[in-house]
Amino acid sequence: MAQHIVLDRVSKRFPPAKRGGEEIVAVDDVSLSIDRGEVFGIIGYSGAGKSTLVRLINQLEPVSSGRITIGDVPITELRGRRLREQQTGIGMIFQRFNLLTSRTVAGNVAYPLEVVGVERAERKRRVAELLEFVGLAGRADAYPEQLSGGQQQRVGIARALATNPQVLLADEATSALDPETTVEVLDLLARVNRELGVTIVVITHEMEVITRIADRVAVMEAGRVVEVGTTYDVFTRPSTPVAKRFVQTVVRALPQGDELEQLRAKHEGRLFTISFTDEGASEARVFSALAKAGIDFNLVHGGVDDIQGRVYGLLTIAVRGDADAIAWALQRVGAGVRVEEQR
Amino acid sequence: MSELAGILPTLLEQTAIMLWIVAVSLVFGGFGGLVIGTGLYVTRRGGILQQPVIWWVLGVLVNTFRPIPFIIFLAAMQPIGRLVVGKGIGTEYAIFAIALAATFGIARIVEQNLVSIPTGVIEAARSTGASPWRIIRTVILPEALGPLVLGYTFAVIAIVDMSAVAGLVGGDGLGNWAITYGYRQFDPLVTWSALLVIVVVVQLIQALGNWLARRIMRR
Missing domain, CATH: 3.40.50.300 (P-loop containing nucleotide triphosphate hydrolases)
Structure with missing residues (x-):
């Protein structure tokens, strides 16, 4: 233009x-x-x-x-x-x-x-x-x-x-x-x-x-x-x-402060936030990859926003299991999405 | 009662003269004050025609003339009156002196009322490409009109006050009549009837000003 x-x-x-x-x-x-x-x-x-x-x-x-x-x-x-x-x-x-x-x-x-x-x-x-x-x-x-x-x-x-x-x-x-x-x-x-x-x-x-x-x-x-x-x-x-x-x-989909504390109290394991854009992998692909890797996870928080007609999602999952298995699985899904651990 | 009937024609005549003095002084002093007051407002720092030198000169001029007690001002302006209106005594000279004094008083009243205009509306007008002169005519003065009417009402009453000492330079009017024929000749009826008329006139002017301002400000 x-x-x-x-x-x-x-x-x-x-x-x-x-x-x-x-x-x-x-x-x-x-x-x-x-x-x-x-x-x-x-x-x-x-x-x-x-x-x-x-x-x-x-x-x-x-x-x-x-x-x-x-x-x-x-x-x-x-x-x-x-x-x-x-x-x-x-x-x-x-x-x-x-x-x-x-x-x-x-x-x-x-x-x-x-x-x-x-x-x-x-x-x-x-x-x-x-x-x-x-x-x-x-x-x-x-x-x-x-x-x-x-x-x-x-x-x-x-x-x-x-x-x-x-x-x-x-x-x-x-x-x-x-x-x-x-x-x-x-x-x-x-x-x-x-x-x-x-x-x-x-x-x-x-x-x-x-x-x-x-x-x-x-x-x-x-x-x-x-x-x-x-x-x-x-x-x-x-x-x-x-x-x-x-x-x-x-983005209220990202847990912060008190919200994060409550999530921690309610759920065992580690918390990861995955960001989805319309250019990367879909939610379905990410979740099936996690399941295939034998990771036990729960979707605990998140939401999907519409920006100028395009999708942006932030989903937080609680993950239990062996640290190495988690790291390996997340690395595999990490190609299409951004994954950040909530510490 | 017959005494009152005796002074009534003179009372009416002197009232008319006072109103004439007030009206003419208001026209000239009101215009002069509007020009100088608006000048002070637009040339100040951040004004639409910022001009520090002009602003300073106008400010000094106003501050020099405004505090002079009017009875001294009336005596002192005689040489200038002779230059401008051709004489230094009489009703015409009194009108000249009152108009001049009113100009400086009204200038401050105008300036103070213009300062209260939100700067945003002036900015909005500037953003449409309006010239400073257009902004003065179509934004600054109309936006401040209600408060200006109240300010002018205040000024008219000050002019009525000033007109009362016109007698010092041989001018006529209710004030002169009350002093010369009432006070000096021990005739309280004259003094009090003049006073009563002045009070009524001032009340009417104030009521008119309030009504007009209320209409303009729509409240």
Whole structure:
């Protein structure tokens, strides 16, 4: 797929808050390439620099060094009117929705159209179309405070899409929403990507958001991108400690802490966790191999997750028997799956 | 009763003059204050037109003029009044001085109300490619309109207060009438009727301001 947004060695430094204090490096030498039409996730803990990074893409903040191009436009080189023209082609939605309280729903959605000088009749038609698209056709004359959080974010999405942008930036767009509403908003974003072909950059600290809609993900820590890959790869084979921690927030199939203690108390023998991906051996093959080797095992914990329509399973078994036999059997099944002992 | 009937025409006339002084001062001082107050807000650090030098100059200007007691200000501005409105006495000069003093007072009121706008809505407008001037007109001022109305209501009442000393420079109005014909001529009826009218006017202005702000803020 064609590159759409390219960040080339981008850094953002803020002057020290106090005189004589240290400069804050919010984004540190980040290079990324985001393809046209993909949903790209950026995950990190608060303070990792992801919100600053997304503000560099639409130049709400100027870069300290490095270069960003969107399509063939070097947006970091532009200033004033020429920059603002490019900004009309990049929509943005926010954690706190940031709707104008002085305007109705329709007035908020019309705002970017006024900025680009769309005439009144056309504005009205477009606003109606957008509200229909986000499922708020009946609420045009309501004021933001009369809407629920999820509805307000839908207005935010309609506003961000008003000028038919090629890029949509979502800055923690679901962090202020309850789980059910989060899913609705994410499904809407997925639809925006699918039906309108908009490239979406999603900033979040929630792994669920990534597994639900992102094709690829970058993991950020202390201003740097420490890991990039397809969501499935990062999810099933996280290589950095921070990525592993994020994966554990959604994989409840992995026994931890008290849960692990209880399993140990209830079951004799050693505990092994086997990870299945859709590229490796199936559960059936692994279990029959264990049985053939004469290993006495019980399935004690686990689950199977769906990531972007692909399967990822984590099953924990309790195994009794001779240490050598176990080692031999596990080595045989170990070719197609990853096996880890829970100590 | 007949005494009251005797002063009634003058009372009405002086009330009208006071309202005229207040209205004209409000228009000019209100506009000047809006410009300077918005200027302070947009040029401050992190503002949409960050300009440290302009911000500093505006701040010094406001801080210099605002604390001057109005009765001294009224006397001291005479040379400037002669330059701007052609004279240093009378009702016209009083209006000039009040408008000038109100400009600096209102500037701070405006600035304080604008500071309370969530920065997120301004960021959202910037993300659509809106120019700073458009953001001032379509986001900053409309978003702060309710609190601004309350701030201006407060300012109008301060202007009514200032208009009462117009007599110092030979200006008319209820205040001058109460001092000259009430206080100096030992006529409590004049003093008290002027006071009563001022209290009623202030109550009405406050009620109007509250009603308007409530409507704008929809609560």
